[in-house]
Amino acid sequence: METINYQNFRIEAENICVDYNGKVALYDANLRLKPGQICGLVGMNGAGKTTFFNALTGFVNISKGKIRINGESVRSAQKDQTIAYVPQNEGIDSQFPISVWDVVMMGRYGSMNIFRSPRESDVQAVKDAIERVDLTDHLSTPIGNLSGGQRKRTFLARAIAQRASILLLDEPFSGVDIRTEKLISELFIQFKNEGKTILLSTHDMMHVREFCDLVLLINKTVVAYGETSEVFTPENITTTFGGISPDFLFGPES
Amino acid sequence: MELCSFLTLDSFITDPLTHDFMRKALLMSSLVAAVCGFLSSYLTLKGWALMGDAVSHSVMPGVVVAYALGLPFSLGAFIFGVGSVALIGFIKQKSRVKEDTVIGLVFTGFFALGIVLVSKIKSNIDLHSILFGSPLGISLSDVKQTIFISLLVVILLSIFRKDLMLYCFDPRHAKTVGINVFFLHYLLLTCLSLAAVVGLQSVGIILVVAMLITPGATAYLLTDKFDNMTVISVLSAIISSLVGIYVSFWFDLETGGSIVLAQTFIFLFAFLFAPRYGIFKLKKLFAGYK
Numbered sequence: 001m002e003t004i005n006y007q008n009f010r011i012e013a014e015n016i017c018v019d020y021n022g023k024v025a026l027y028d029a030n031l032r033l034k035p036g037q038i039c040g041l042v043g044m045n046g047a048g049k050t051t052f053f054n055a056l057t058g059f060v061n062i063s064k065g066k067i068r069i070n071g072e073s074v075r076s077a078q079k080d081q082t083i084a085y086v087p088q089n090e091g092i093d094s095q096f097p098i099s100v101w102d103v104v105m106m107g108r109y110g111s112m113n114i115f116r117s118p119r120e121s122d123v124q125a126v127k128d129a130i131e132r133v134d135l136t137d138h139l140s141t142p143i144g145n146l147s148g149g150q151r152k153r154t155f156l157a158r159a160i161a162q163r164a165s166i167l168l169l170d171e172p173f174s175g176v177d178i179r180t181e182k183l184i185s186e187l188f189i190q191f192k193n194e195g196k197t198i199l200l201s202t203h204d205m206m207h208v209r210e211f212c213d214l215v216l217l218i219n220k221t222v223v224a225y226g227e228t229s230e231v232f233t234p235e236n237i238t239t240t241f242g243g244i245s246p247d248f249l250f251g252p253e254s
Numbered sequence: 255m256e257l258c259s260f261l262t263l264d265s266f267i268t269d270p271l272t273h274d275f276m277r278k279a280l281l282m283s284s285l286v287a288a289v290c291g292f293l294s295s296y297l298t299l300k301g302w303a304l305m306g307d308a309v310s311h312s313v314m315p316g317v318v319v320a321y322a323l324g325l326p327f328s329l330g331a332f333i334f335g336v337g338s339v340a341l342i343g344f345i346k347q348k349s350r351v352k353e354d355t356v357i358g359l360v361f362t363g364f365f366a367l368g369i370v371l372v373s374k375i376k377s378n379i380d381l382h383s384i385l386f387g388s389p390l391g392i393s394l395s396d397v398k399q400t401i402f403i404s405l406l407v408v409i410l411l412s413i414f415r416k417d418l419m420l421y422c423f424d425p426r427h428a429k430t431v432g433i434n435v436f437f438l439h440y441l442l443l444t445c446l447s448l449a450a451v452v453g454l455q456s457v458g459i460i461l462v463v464a465m466l467i468t469p470g471a472t473a474y475l476l477t478d479k480f481d482n483m484t485v486i487s488v489l490s491a492i493i494s495s496l497v498g499i500y501v502s503f504w505f506d507l508e509t510g511g512s513i514v515l516a517q518t519f520i521f522l523f524a525f526l527f528a529p530r531y532g533i534f535k536l537k538k539l540f541a542g543y544k
Contacts, residue, residue, distance in 0.1 A: 021347065054426075057426065057429060057430040058429060058430070059426050059429050059430070075432075078429070078430060078431060078432035079432045080432075081431055081432070083430055084430065085426060085427060085430045087424070087426065087427075091426075092423070092424060093299075093423065096299060096422075096423050096480075097299075097474065097477060097478045097479055097480050097482075097483050098419075098423060098479075098480055099478075099479065102480070106420055106423075106424070106427060107431075109416070109417070109420060109428075109431060109433065110431030110432050110433060114413065115413065115416070116416040116417065142478035142479070144478065145478075158427070162431065
């Protein structure tokens with residue numbers, strides 16, 4: 001087991017900009033996260049949440065700024081399997097002819113040989129991961145036959161099997177059942193204790209208060225960033241959501 | 255080839271085999287079908303049907319130019335096939351025109367260029383055999399080329415089988431774990447161009463896209479496992495080729511068209527009677543009788 005230095009930054013994004021053919025999706029965004037931290041990424045649709053994830057995984061290139069993962073480039077983070085991405089349920093083709101087992105095994109591809117033939121250790125990692133998300137009864141079930149929550153857990157298991165130290169989760173709680181929600185929140189606590197770093201996007205403000213040590217409010221750029229207790233204020237939320245009051249968004253209790 | 259000569263099923267099958275050109279046609283078409291069927295699983299899951307259509311039509315000028323220059327026609331076809339895709343990508347990126355429009359625009363342009371070239375270059379190019387295929391008149395040098403290209407595609411697809419599946423399913427994850435997505439994209443395109451080249455000998459440029467999508471679509475209705483899908487796709491493609499050639503032999507029909515029609519019928523059968531995804535869900539019907 002690698003030793004974790006809790007003082008070093010896992011993620012350092014400095015003044016990053018992303019544009020798609022001249023259209024700016026994100027500019028001057030900063031983020032610094034250490035091991036064991038859970039950070040919520042909050043913003044409207046089109047505010048650049050997915051773009052932020054894409055920049056961190058290297059799926060899109062940044063046009064300006066710098067990203068360091070464990071002090072190294074995104075490229076070497078990819079090689080080291082450092083980052084795992086858990087997509088939104090809408091982001092995947094649920095009719096693809098593939099089983100739970102095969103999806104989770106994909107978490108191991110990056111560290112396998114060119115034919116992607118599983119070793120004993122890969123099989124064990126996949127088994128363990130599936131057990132942790134409580135899908136052992138569905139090993140060979142095609143993903144098309146799973147519920148939304150089960151499908152979400154399948155992709156979580158893939159991230160676990162990958163043994164990544166950074167987890168990026170796109171709307172982990174959307175469209176899942178109560179059981180899955182409970183299981184995911186338990187896993188978050190375990191991940192935190194294991195020293196993993198988690199960045200999750202969410203629409204649900206309750207979840208931010210419940211799980212996130214830090215919160216990053218964005219609207220094409222960073223509106224506010226810091227400890228949830230300090231930064232997650234009605235004023236900041238209103239700014240993030242383009243002037244709409246949080247009362248309207250989440251009810252008067254907020 | 256008179257109808258009365260096939261009195262038994264046995265002679266229906268064995269009589270054509272006495273002809274050298276028929277043995278060659280059956281073997282070559284089965285090989286081509288297997289290659290296209292293999293690739294077909296990936297193309298249907300990736301949603302590249304239109305891309306397949308584009309590439310297969312765009313190889314036309316390449317074939318003509320290669321013939322005129324005395325080069326292997328597969329080389330010309332390959333260059334124009336990949337070139338068309340590069341051009342599609344370039345125009346899409348540099349203009350506001352939507353992708354499907356760009357695809358349609360580019361491949362018809364290439365195809366038209368091919369037709370114009372055929373009419374201008376005086377040679378022994380048989381336009382009919384390029385457009386509609388000529389599995390019964392395949393030459394020895396074509397046989398060698400076909401075998402070489404087919405083996406190449408099968409080897410490439412076999413090596414990168416799982417990576418290509420991941421690329422079709424979740425390219426973002428592939429990228430995140432350091433798999434070269436750019437390479438896989440062009441690998442799949444290369445295989446597509448090569449398969450189009452060998453496929454056009456069987457069924458011709460106009461129908462080759464059917465070889466590249468119909469077997470995969472049929473298999474997709476019949477299974478939930480990727481490996482099974484590939485096997486079913488390959489088998490249905492081979493069976494269609496054999497059936498198409500036999501039927502065209504006995505009834506004196508256009509061979510390429512017969513092969514594609516056979517594929518279409520197998521698809522329709524799956525569409526209606528597939529156990530889980532068919533209209534009449536056979537599984538449920540049988541379950542009712544138990």
